Amino acid sequence: MTSFQQTLGEEDGIAEELAASQREISIAEFFEKNKHMLGFDSGARGLVTAVKEAVDNALDATEEAGILPDIYVEIQENRDYYTLIVEDNGPGITKEQIPKIFGKLLYGSRFHAREQARGQQGIGISAAVLYSQLTSGKPVRIESRTQDNGVAHYYELIIDTDTNEPEIDVEKELSPAESNLRGTHGTRIEMDLEANMRARSQLHDYVKHTAVVNPHARIELQEPAGEIKAERAEGAGLPDETEEIRPHPHGVELGTLIKMLGDTDSHTISGFLQGEFTRVGKKTADNIVDEFKDRHYGREMRWRPPGVDSDTDLNAVVVGAVSNKDATHTKLYADRVVDAIEDAGRVAYSELEAIVADVADDMESETGTVFGDTVQENVVDAVWAELTADRAGDVFVAVDDATTNKKDDATVRGLAERIANKFGGEDARDRATRDELGEYVYRAAENTEEYDDATIGETARENVVDELWAQMTTVPDDPPLVREVAGDRDTASELISAMEQVDVMAPPTSCLSPIDADLLEAGLRKEFDADFYSAATRDAEVHGGDPFIVEAGIAYGGELQDEGGVDLMRFANRVPLVYQRGACATTNVVKDIGWRNYNLDQPGGSGLPQGPAVIMVHVASTNVPFTSESKDAVASVPEIEDEIELAVREAARDLKSFLKKRRSMRKRQEKQSVIMDILPTMAEKVSEMTDRGQVDVEDSLARIMNNVLVEREREDGTVTLRVENHGSSAADVDVTDIVDAEPGDPSDGNVVEMDGEWFVKWSPSVSGGETAELTYEVPEDASSDISVKGVEDARLTVNQ
Ligand SMILES: Nc1ncnc2c1ncn2[C@@H]1O[C@H](COP(=O)(O)OP(=O)(O)OP(=O)(O)O)[C@@H](O)[C@H]1O
Structure with a gap:
């Protein structure tokens, strides 16, 4: 058989034959075949992705317009397919834009903006349209109104996958009476897709988790088997408005830099740096230019002039190099040149040239004697030979x-x-x-x-x-000009390396909208009933010229279920990431942390820790690096991974002390109950043997366990509460005695009456080994009940 290789070169026309079948592939055609890349790999997942794309857009659009989001999602089950409806109260979309946004892939407002947004690529919603037409064969229906109660524009369209252009089936205007929109303005999308509800829990998680990180949004989901109504958290306003920024000099890639160099109006590198990058002023630009020159031209070695004990007489060398000049002026010239060299300590070639020229200028203006270019060159050569002699x-x-x-x-x-x-x-x-x-x-x-x-x-x-x-x-040479750098990859890469080397202030965070540790903790409290919460927001860092902030939160214990591994919630730009957990940098970083150091179980010392906990991580950036266009997993970018680790560790630090304390309290309680089991019997025996009265068991327990003991004694209408601190550190205790008759003369305490009960309250601070006595008067027949706060239960013994 003749192989393809064997015929190569012999037969004409194979390349031509192949060429005949080669043609440009439209982006829509490409994604039609590769829909998994966009998160549409199955009916179950396709539905979740379509909801996510539409809701993310609705949140972006409403926030950009300064409107508190009100988002309605409905999924209807029909015989052969599902219908998805997503409606928002945003600013709407103009008539001209509707076909492009929904009928063209890679069309959007955010791709070029350095500003945090959920949408970034201009693919999301059109990919959902593509999936819908592919699986149902039906056009998508869009209705949008930009003016309060004005006409709504209605379209039915599909994407022509050959051309990646919208193909409009129906286009009309709807009066407010005909409109399906619930609000006075906004956008409503309706599409049919082949789907199923097997991913119901992911869908619910997406909606619930979106509500956690967007407390200012109202989101309603109606689906065949249930509903979620996530109300707006009381008082939650819109996140701070973000601003677009220029790229930061750290982490810019070579290709990007060359493109920027090609596009700029600046001629000089300093002007380019100051004009095109954030946080670069004159001083930073100068520092970068110096580093750039060091890489491009190299530095010059500075040599030491011959010392006093050397045989070389530099003055004589200079004098010898000058000819045909007046002797007095020549000597003066030589003295000044040598003084300047010795003052400098070390001298480089360019510095020597500058000294020789400066002194010549001074001499000319002071004495009229001209030490011209040739003389200067001779002097430089002669002195340089001495400087480099050894x-x-x-x-x-x-x-x-x-x-x-x-x-x-x-x-x-x-x-x-x-x-x-x-x-x-x-x-x-x-x-x-x-x-x-x-x-x-x-x-x-x-x-x-x-x-x-x-x-x-x-x-x-x-x-x-x-x-x-x-x-x-x-060196003093000017750096290459922008066009020279743009035309030479090696020089451009020297510039990048210089930009990396110089300290540049962190980028402004006005382009980012983190949730903030307080709100993040509040979000966790709202969603999970736990014993412990903590959250941390890191300072901004940069990757690839884009700033980012990482935040982390932890909830532990309480009603949280212990289902083996903890529940890890991942977010990027306030969007929950539902799929591809294993491929996400967030998951890998959390798994690599040594959780035993934080008192959580971690079998084998790696992997997700165990226990009733939720760990959440939010990466906010002007450009979140995802592993694919479906935006499910954050890519492994070292700068981001480092920050994820630091944020999680910061949140985990408080968890460590909480768990440590809890563990030691548990041990104490166990010890205490063992002692309480045997103590009464021992007390009885001791009193029998010694013939003394019964020992006070509570008192003894407090002493053994180094507890705080609160006991009440009553004598002739005077009640005394003794707070004995058997521990070594001070205890700030809140002691309240609740009495059913009016008390009198409380020592340093205060009394509040409520519904026929009197609350006598003290807040003493009792040092280790000390006792505080709190007294008040009360009628003989009054009964009372002690309540103590400020001391853990396991450290407290109350004897009343
Ligand atoms: N509900 C909406 N209201 C107003 N404008 C919208 C709405 N949905 C989409 N847009 C506009 O359409 C553009 C394209 O949306 P699309 O979902 O295709 O991409 P994206 O959100 O920019 O990026 P990504 O591909 O990352 O989702 C958006 O950038 C936005 O300008």
């Missing part, structure tokens, strides 16, 4: 400083000489980038190891590079 000696000092004392002198000298020899090559100005310098040191160290039988470890090499790099100076 590079090895100079490098020796740096190498010696940067390596341990253990290295013998000969090794250090050998290494220094080899490094020094790398300078002064083709580039007479002794320039090197940090990478080149690293290479110099590496090669010199390798040779020293080979020929001098010495060891120069990684750290020593790095220290030497650091030391020498710090001695070098940024």
Whole structure:
């Protein structure tokens, strides 16, 4: 058989034959075949995804318009298919936009905006339309009204998958009387889809969890087997309005930077940085430009002038390089040049040029003697030859400083000489980038190891590079212009590396709308009846030029079910993520935390912790990196993973102390009940044997357990409450005696009467080992009941 490879090159026209069947694929056609990528892989899931896309859009649209969202979702079961209706009270959609939004994939208002929003790609709702027409063959019905009680625009349409353009079946205006909209303005979508309700619990979770993180929204779901009505939390206002921002310099990708360089009106890099990025002012731009120059041109080595004990007379060298000038002025010129060099301590080639030129300028204006370009060049050459005469000696000092004392002198000298020899090559100005310098040191160290039988470890090499790099100076050359950088990938990548290197203030968070720890905790309290709640909101960070904030919350105990692994709720931009839990960075980070450190069970030391708990994580960003277009799972971006971990750990820290305390209280209680089992019998025996009266068991228990003991004594109408603190730390106790007759003379306490009962209340602070006595007067026949707060039950003994 002739293989394809064998015929290649022999027969003409295979490529042409293939070419005949190659054609452009429309985006709609692509997603029609790959609907799983958009979250429409099955009927059950398709319904949840369609609801999610429509509700997310409704929330975005209402919030953008400053309207408190009122969202109605209805699912009707028909014989062969389901009908989904989603209606909002948003600003509506203009007549011209309706066909594009619903009848064209990749059409939206948010793709280019650096601002937190649920929708980002301009695919969501049109993908639902595509799924609907694919499974039911019916057009989607849209009705939208932009003016209060004005006419509504009604469309029935499908997507032409060949062209990715809307195909309109029906287009008409509806008067308020004909309209199906419940509110005075907003949008109503109705679509038929082949579906089933197997994912009912995911659907309910989506609606409930959406309500937790959007307490300002009213969401109603009506479906064949039930309903959810999530009311607006009392007093909950709209989230703070977000603003669009420019990208942050940290994390921008190379392709993006090159595109930005191509699009900008700026000519200089400094102008580009200040104009196109957030948080870059003149100073930050200067710092970035310096780093950029260090990478692009390299730095110049600064050498030490010969010292006083050297044979070289620099003044004589300068004088020797100047010819045909008046002797007094030449001497003055040489003195000034040498003074400036010595003041500088170390001098690089460009610095030397600047000194020589500056002094020449001064001399000309003061004395009229001109030290022209040729003279200056001669002086620079002559002095530079002296400065670089003993590079090895100079490098020796740096190498010696940067390596341990253990290295013998000969090794250090050998290494220094080899490094020094790398300078002064083709580039007479002794320039090197940090990478080149690293290479110099590496090669010199390798040779020293080979020929001098010495060891120069990684750290020593790095220290030497650091030391020498710090001695070098940024060159005075102007950086390349924007168009030069845009046209050269390597230079653009040097710019990116410089941008990463410089500290830039965190991006403004006005483009983000986190829930905030307080509201997050309130959301958890509203939804879950637990014993413990905590929440944390981190500061903003950046990934790929986009700012983000991570928040986490934990609820534990109470009515929460212990079903093995804890319940992990994931959110991105206030949208619950329902599917692909295992593929989500959030899940993986939570699994990797050592939960035993936080007093939660974690079999095997990894995986989701066990126990009656809910952990929630919210990632808010101008661009949440999802693993796919269906937006179910956050991708593994290291910056985001780090913040997820820190947020969860922050929330878990309080849980740790709560659980620790709870565990020790439980142990105490167990101990106490064991003691209480045997103590009365022992007391009886002791009193029998010693012939003394019965021992007060409660009192003894308090002493054994280091408890706070509150006892009441009554003598002739005077009631005394003794608060004995048998523990070691102070106890702030609220003691109330509830009496059924009017009390008198309470010591430092206050009395409140309610329905014929008197509440006598004290709040003493009792140090460890001390006793407080609280007294009041009461008629003989009055009865009373003690209530104590401020001390855990397991630490308290009441004897009345
Ligand atoms: N209910 C609505 N009210 C007002 N405008 C809407 C509504 N639904 C959608 N839009 C507009 O239509 C655009 C496209 O919506 P679509 O769901 O296709 O994409 P998206 O929400 O921008 O992004 P994603 O693909 O991430 O969901 C939105 O950006 C928004 O401008």
